[in-house]
Amino acid sequence: MSSQITAIVLAAGAGTRMRSAQAKVLHEVGGRSMIEHALRAVVGAGVTQTVTVVGHDRDQVSSAVTAFNPDIVHAFQEEQNGTGHAVQIALDALDTPPTGTVLITYADVPLLTGQTLAELLIDHHAAERSVTILSAEVDDPSGYGRIIRDADGAVTAIREHKDASDDELKVREINSGILAVDAAFLTDAVARLAPDNAQGELYLTDIISTAVSNGLPVGAHVLEDVWQTEGVNDRVQLARLGRELNRRLTEHWMVEGVTIVDPDTTWIDSAVELAPDVTVLPGTQLLGATVVAGGATVGPDTTLRNVEVGADATVIRTHGSDAVIGRKATVGPYAYLRPGTELGTGGKIGTFVETKNAVIGAGAKVPHLSYVGDAEIGEGANIGAGTIFANYDGVNKHRTTVGKHARTGSDNTFVAPVTIGDGAFTGAGTTIRKDVPAGALAVEVTEQRNIAGWVQSKRPDTTSAQAARNAETDSSEPEGDATGE
Ligand code: UD1
Ligand code: CA
Secondary structure (H helix, E strand, C coil): CCCCEEEEEEECCCCHHHCCCCCHHHCEECCEEHHHHHHHHHHHCCCCEEEEEEECEHHHHHHHHHHHCCCCEEEECCCCCCHHHHHHHHHHHCCCCCCCEEEEEECCCCCCCHHHHHHHHHHHHHCCCCEEEEEEECCCCCCCCEEEECCCCCEEEEECHHHCCHHHHCCCEEEEEEEEEEHHHHHHHHHCCCCCCCCCCCCCCHHHHHHHHCCCCEEEEECCCHHHHCCCCCHHHHHHHHHHHHHHHHHHHHHCCCEECCHHHCEECCCCEECCCCEECCCCEEECCCEECCCCEECCCCEEEEEEECCCCEECCEEEEEEEECCCCEECCCEEECCCEEECCCCEEEEEEEEEEEEECCCCEEEEEEEEEEEEECCCCECCCCCEEECECCCCECCEEECCCCECCCCCEEECCEEECCCCEECCCCEECCCECCCCEECCCCCCCCCCCHHHHHCCCCHHHHHHHHHHHHCCCCCCCCCCC
C-alpha cells in the first residue's frame, strides 16, 4: 500500500436550484461553507495533496479554497461534461500523475466526516481493491446511481438513474459519489471514458464496469449513516442538513458535559468550543468561534458570535459579537455587545446597555440604560443609569477614560475626548466636557425654579390641578415661592 493519497473535490456544478448570487458550495451549514466542510473532511482523512475542480462561480469558490489552504491545486472545468470529465481535468492539473490512491469526493455533502473517509480508505487498502465505492441503502433512491451486484453480491457496475432498467431502478443501494480508486487504474480508466449514455456525459461511474471487465477487484463500503452521503441542491436541503448537523453538535456537547436545556432551539456552529458544566438555555445561538468556559450560563434568547465567555459568567438575553466577557461577569438582560467589548472579571453590563470598543475593568459596572462607545472604564468603577459616552463628533470618534473606582452619577453625558480620574465622582445629570481630576466631584448645576400655583393658573381644569388643590387642603403649611429655594 502506498502512503500517497490525492483527494479530488468536485465543485464545478452550477447550483441553479439555490437561486443565489452566491456559489452553492459557499452557502453555510453550521457556520461553515459546504466547501470548507468538504476540505476539512479530506484533511481528516489524511490526504497528502488536494485538487478542487471549480467551474461555476470560479472566482468565489477558488478564493474560499485558497483561504482554507493555499497549497490546494485548482483545476478549472469550463463546461460541466460530467463527473468523469471533471476527474480528467483534475488529473491534468497535477504536475505528475498521482500515485497510490485517489479519493474522489464532492463539495456539497456537508455532513460527510473525515472519519468516514478514513474508514473508506482503510477498507479500500485492506481489501486491496482497485475501486471502493462509498454506498448507502436509502429509502428513496431516485436520482442516484444504483449499485448493481451479481447473484453472488459482487459489485459489477453503477447504473445512473436515467440509464437504469425498471429492475435496476428498484435497487435501494446508491452510489454516494465518493470513491477510493487506485491512482494508476484511475488515470488509465478516465482517459477511456465515452459519453455513450442518456445524458451524453462522461460518467466517472463507468470506471466500475471497466475494472470488472479487466478482472480488477471492486467493492462497496456501505455507510449506515446515510445523512453523510446527502448532498445539497436547494435551500430546503440546506436547512434539513443544517438542522441535522445542529442535532449532532448539540448532542456532542451534551455528551461532553454541557447542559443544553432545549436542543431544538439551540444552535451551535461547528467551530464553537464549550467546556464541561456550561449551561445553555433555550433560544440561544452560539456562532462562529465562540468559546464558553466552565460554569458559565448563556441564555435564554442570546446570540453570540465570536465571543469568549469566561468561567462562571452569566449572559442573559444578549446579542454580542467579537467580544470578551470575563470570569464571573454578568451581562444582560437585554444587552448589546458590539465588537471590541471586553468586560473584566466580575464586571457587569446590565439592562439596555450597548457597548462598542469598550474595555471595562474588573468589577466595574454599567448596570442600566447606557451607551458605552470607545471607552476605557477602570476596575471597580460604577457608571450611573442612563449614561451616554458621546464618542462621535459627526466626523471623528474619540475616547473616554473613566478611572478606577470612579462613581459617575445618573444621566451623565461624557463628551469625548475626556478623562475622569481615579476615584472621581460626578453629579446626576452632568454633561462632562472637561477632564475631572482624580478624587474630584464634578457637578454642573443650573438652579431649579419652582413657580408656585402655575398649574392652578395655567391648567385649571385638569386632574393635575385637582390633585394640587387636594394637596393644598390636606397640607397644613403650603410652601414654595416664585424664586424657588
Ligand atoms: C453523481 C453520480 C451518481 C451518484 C450521485 C450522488 C456520476 C455519473 N453519477 O450523479 O452515481 O449517485 O452523483 O450525488 O458520477 N460535478 C462537476 N463537474 C461536472 C459534473 C459534476 O464538478 O461536470 C460535480 C458537481 O458540482 C457535484 C458533483 O460533481 O458536486 C456531482 O454532480 P451531480 O450532477 O450532482 O451528480 P450526478 O452526476 O447527477
Ligand atoms: Ca447531486
